[in-house]
Amino acid sequence: GDQDLLLAAAYVSDAQYNRNVPFETSPQAISFHSHKSLEYWCLVGIYVFVCKGLQPGLCPNPQVSASPLQATSIVEVLCLTAFFGRLLHFAKVTPQMVFWKDTKNICIMVTIVLTLVDLILYGSLETVNIRSVRWSRALRPVFLINFPESRQIRRAFRSLRNTLPDILYVFLLFMFSMLVFSLMALKLFGDRGLKTAEGSPYFANILEIAFELYVLVTTANSPDVMMPAYDFNWWYSLYFITYIIINTYIFMSVFLAVVYNNYRKHLKNEIRKLAYLKRHKMIEAFNILKVKVDAEFMVQEAQWRRLVHAVAPDMSRGHLELLLRISDEGQTGHVDKMNFLRLADLLNIQVVTVNIKRHPLEAWVPRVYQSSASLLVQRMVRHRIFVWVFDVIILINAIFIALDEKNPFISYAEWLFLSLYIIEILLKLYTYEPRAYFGRKQFWNWFDTLIIIAALVATVANTTIQSAKKYNSQQILDIVLILRILRLLRVIVSIQRFRVIVTTLINIGPTMLTFGGLVFVVYYAFAIVGMEVFHGKVQFFDPNFTTPDALVCGNPALKGSAFSQSRYCKNNFNDLASSFVVLMELTVVNQWHDILHGFALVTHPAAKLYFILFHIVVVILIVNIFIAFVLEAFFVAY
Amino acid sequence: GDQDLLLAAAYVSDAQYNRNVPFETSPQAISFHSHKSLEYWCLVGIYVFVCKGLQPGLCPNPQVSASPLQATSIVEVLCLTAFFGRLLHFAKVTPQMVFWKDTKNICIMVTIVLTLVDLILYGSLETVNIRSVRWSRALRPVFLINFPESRQIRRAFRSLRNTLPDILYVFLLFMFSMLVFSLMALKLFGDRGLKTAEGSPYFANILEIAFELYVLVTTANSPDVMMPAYDFNWWYSLYFITYIIINTYIFMSVFLAVVYNNYRKHLKNEIRKLAYLKRHKMIEAFNILKVKVDAEFMVQEAQWRRLVHAVAPDMSRGHLELLLRISDEGQTGHVDKMNFLRLADLLNIQVVTVNIKRHPLEAWVPRVYQSSASLLVQRMVRHRIFVWVFDVIILINAIFIALDEKNPFISYAEWLFLSLYIIEILLKLYTYEPRAYFGRKQFWNWFDTLIIIAALVATVANTTIQSAKKYNSQQILDIVLILRILRLLRVIVSIQRFRVIVTTLINIGPTMLTFGGLVFVVYYAFAIVGMEVFHGKVQFFDPNFTTPDALVCGNPALKGSAFSQSRYCKNNFNDLASSFVVLMELTVVNQWHDILHGFALVTHPAAKLYFILFHIVVVILIVNIFIAFVLEAFFVAY
Numbered sequence A, B: 001g002d003q004d005l006l007l008a009a010a011y012v013s014d015a016q017y018n019r020n021v022p023f024e025t026s027p028q029a030i031s032f033h034s035h036k037s038l039e040y041w042c043l044v045g046i047y048v049f050v051c052k053g054l055q056p057g058l059c060p061n062p063q064v065s066a067s068p069l070q071a072t073s074i075v076e077v078l079c080l081t082a083f084f085g086r087l088l089h090f091a092k093v094t095p096q097m098v099f100w101k102d103t104k105n106i107c108i109m110v111t112i113v114l115t116l117v118d119l120i121l122y123g124s125l126e127t128v129n130i131r132s133v134r135w136s137r138a139l140r141p142v143f144l145i146n147f148p149e150s151r152q153i154r155r156a157f158r159s160l161r162n163t164l165p166d167i168l169y170v171f172l173l174f175m176f177s178m179l180v181f182s183l184m185a186l187k188l189f190g191d192r193g194l195k196t197a198e199g200s201p202y203f204a205n206i207l208e209i210a211f212e213l214y215v216l217v218t219t220a221n222s223p224d225v226m227m228p229a230y231d232f233n234w235w236y237s238l239y240f241i242t243y244i245i246i247n248t249y250i251f252m253s254v255f256l257a258v259v260y261n262n263y264r265k266h267l268k269n270e271i272r273k274l275a276y277l278k279r280h281k282m283i284e285a286f287n288i289l290k291v292k293v294d295a296e297f298m299v300q301e302a303q304w305r306r307l308v309h310a311v312a313p314d315m316s317r318g319h320l321e322l323l324l325r326i327s328d329e330g331q332t333g334h335v336d337k338m339n340f341l342r343l344a345d346l347l348n349i350q351v352v353t354v355n356i357k358r359h360p361l362e363a364w365v366p367r368v369y370q371s372s373a374s375l376l377v378q379r380m381v382r383h384r385i386f387v388w389v390f391d392v393i394i395l396i397n398a399i400f401i402a403l404d405e406k407n408p409f410i411s412y413a414e415w416l417f418l419s420l421y422i423i424e425i426l427l428k429l430y431t432y433e434p435r436a437y438f439g440r441k442q443f444w445n446w447f448d449t450l451i452i453i454a455a456l457v458a459t460v461a462n463t464t465i466q467s468a469k470k471y472n473s474q475q476i477l478d479i480v481l482i483l484r485i486l487r488l489l490r491v492i493v494s495i496q497r498f499r500v501i502v503t504t505l506i507n508i509g510p511t512m513l514t515f516g517g518l519v520f521v522v523y524y525a526f527a528i529v530g531m532e533v534f535h536g537k538v539q540f541f542d543p544n545f546t547t548p549d550a551l552v553c554g555n556p557a558l559k560g561s562a563f564s565q566s567r568y569c570k571n572n573f574n575d576l577a578s579s580f581v582v583l584m585e586l587t588v589v590n591q592w593h594d595i596l597h598g599f600a601l602v603t604h605p606a607a608k609l610y611f612i613l614f615h616i617v618v619v620i621l622i623v624n625i626f627i628a629f630v631l632e633a634f635f636v637a638y
């Protein structure tokens, strides 16, 4: 009876959201499975846990970053308990065989044990005043990846892993080609006694050449790496042109091609697998609820209603009746198997109830709302000239923003623009039905209103502070400025072709967040390692300091290096936030060899391997997957 | 009779090679059409004409570049005459209506007239000692593009032009986003009084900001452009990260997506159109030759033989009989319409005659070749251990190459390796049938043999010169070195996965040449303009010179600029070859802003537009088409 219904609802719900956790079918396991509050608490735990490392960066004040050991440890132990609880919950819900076969669970268990060991070791060493390395921090991303909530990130990682075998062969061939070119360079330029622009010997040994050629593939040292040879003889430029065509253009495109090809193949497989699992779950649910009607198995209407209500308690009556009408077209009082299996998909369809509802004002004050003056206003607002007028106002506003705001006249004009925008929104709300205006898909109306309200609040706050304290609060002023400028984006909506492109970009937003997760996890792992290796080696001083120490970022090894000359001192691994910024710069690639050389100088030449590995993982793999994803999204959209 | 056959043969030939020049069907036009020698002479004319400009670079001696005006003018007039002759030929062959409708012909005519006018103007001004600008040189690529031989390049240009409308909207949106970010930067950083690493004001006016942000899209000024703001406040890095994600990553991927999408669409259309035209021509040919047999139109076998002989006079008897067998399967003595239309495709099929021929030695000296010792040698050579042994030898050779060759022992070892490779080739020729070994598709056998023979010749030449003159001829030594190292590529053949990738790369070679043509034409046009604007502004001095003049590339305006500090003096537009190298560096993008700033300093800030335009045309359009092409080629191959 009820237990059967709950079990069927669990199957349908899993099919609807593509959840693939096998669970035991005992009554108490089901109720546990559908109980979600614990999951959310664990999620919070995970994020507190991971974000903790970010704090020193978020509050750049260095005193705060040295938070007391006790507080940190207590949070960590609490988190580990939460994770362990979560694991227990799974062990209860999942059949034993399945639980122990799942590498996810083993991973988490091992990580919990290792973290505990590290915590105890570190704590006991600390009590006898020995500072050791908190190596288990590098394991933290495991929690992020292996929890069911990060299904998307795990899928992205799987896609990454599947690409590896194919890309490996291209990479080996690429390395081989690089070696052949290195050997050529050694023979052609090695004995010439050429000097680089900095006066150091040019292409003197094969390791250095191979490294310079690897950097050339990222284009970061072009054209400097060519200049000494080119200055010596015009012909030698052909060597570099050939190298760039083959390795920078062709090989890098082949990397993209291999990644893209795998991405598409993988995507197809995933979709096929998900469709299979969904169907399988719906058949299980059907088998639980089926009754025999006229030699055919069916689900009774009443049972179907209760099932849908259990799966989607918030569904409106009208919506439910609509789904029933679709599932039981003949109105036989039963839903047959074929129509039952479609339920998971039907539940996912967003029903846009077309509200041709009357404006609330029409109901409240019909005489006023329908008066000729009121109708004129409504006609005006609906006219496209209304849109154009406000586009022109926005453009004039842009010019005012670009002008100097020290001028009091311009600062008053800003109030005028703000009131114009508010009037526009009020007029629109007067004309259009408010619930339709703020509908789910009305991205631009939401955007508009939120920007204006935020700008209003921030401007008022800023003025209040300014008049009270006689100085500007920089943070709020910055926010006001950004909001003011973001309003300009509104102009895009008026041009159809722009709207199409922006809509595509907005639609790929959620998947982009998955990439954000993937990148975050990889960055986090690299940042932890970077912080262990490079922490404190490079110091940032106030840019106005010109002491010898400040000029070499507090490390004499950097004297005369490109790193200190370019003033990269703040590109360091001293806290998580700074590490993330450095990793972002490495992802953009430009000047990465200067950063690399800087950190090699303050530690050991082998530190280069860290940066090269990062380049291979992030630029060759992840960035290419990102490009493949945007390409695919636009092909589908066009 | 004969005229009909010639006309039909012309149609079939055009269908076979996808030539789409409509021609008059008068007898003399047809014979003219099939007469090809004039075409080749014109081609030579075109290349002499275009390459002339390259000479100053090819012979870096500055005296040669100032060739006498007379000689140049005579060559130009001769070339123009050749082009005009070509045009006349077309006018004769093509129906008048079609000739005057074709923009190609109008283009060439106008260019010829303009070049003549320029030549006369320049010459007459020269006689009264006024040096004017040879502006018609920028028109030269018109000849290259508009002649029928550059069909592929024209197709690539058409593909480029078709992409423009779609890309324009994305580009406008991208510019808009850049402007919004510029405005934000002006407001956020403009009044802070920040300074760059060089000490100049940071983000002071909107034009400069917009330019810096455009450069950031190409990543060329990352992370330097961020450092002052980041040093000032950690939060400001978020502004740059947002900008990079939106504009550098997403927008640049969208550009690639739009270009790729158009490329695929265009490719499909072209193929469809070509197939239609081919069919149409074959139907014309059929209609000329058809006779009525049993209420159906057919072509008689004898007529068909004569047609094929006219189209492909070199075809072997066996090949012709094979085609006939395919076209007239029932051996009825007639070819029906459906089979006739397939002829153009059949002619394109490369017939690989599988020669299970005996080795010539087996015919000449059967006793010796079949002796047990000889058979043992053959079995040895066919064994895969033979391949492995030579792979190991090549790898050992690689190590010897990497070692110092001043050592006489190593220099003798090189002779040993060379003889081993020659023995290997001789053994293979002894074992395998020579004509099969050097078959059309045996790329690697050809590669191997040519490299070894070239290395042998070059090494002998080098040794002779060395012993005769007691000094190394650098050019020959360089070639020997390169050949010696290229032999290492042989190792690739032994690994199946590598061979697949390399084969794909070799297969896309011919189309890659089309890109070479496209890039050449665009480079040429930009180089001509660059040479007119920047000629002589930057001078290259010997790198050992340290006079103040040499340090600023002979132009005081460059004092203290990144251009002169990075020693970019040889990156100038003083001759075509140097211009091409600069444009190649701009294509690679890295440090392009330094080159741009240098040339803006020695001329006018507006010169920046030249470089930005080049970036848009070459990097955003052509490089993306190239990537799209490689992607598509690899998708087809996998």
Ligand code: NA
Residues within 6 Å of the ligand: A218, A219, A220, A589, A590, A591, B218, B219, B220, B589, B590, B591
């Ligand atoms: Na770069």
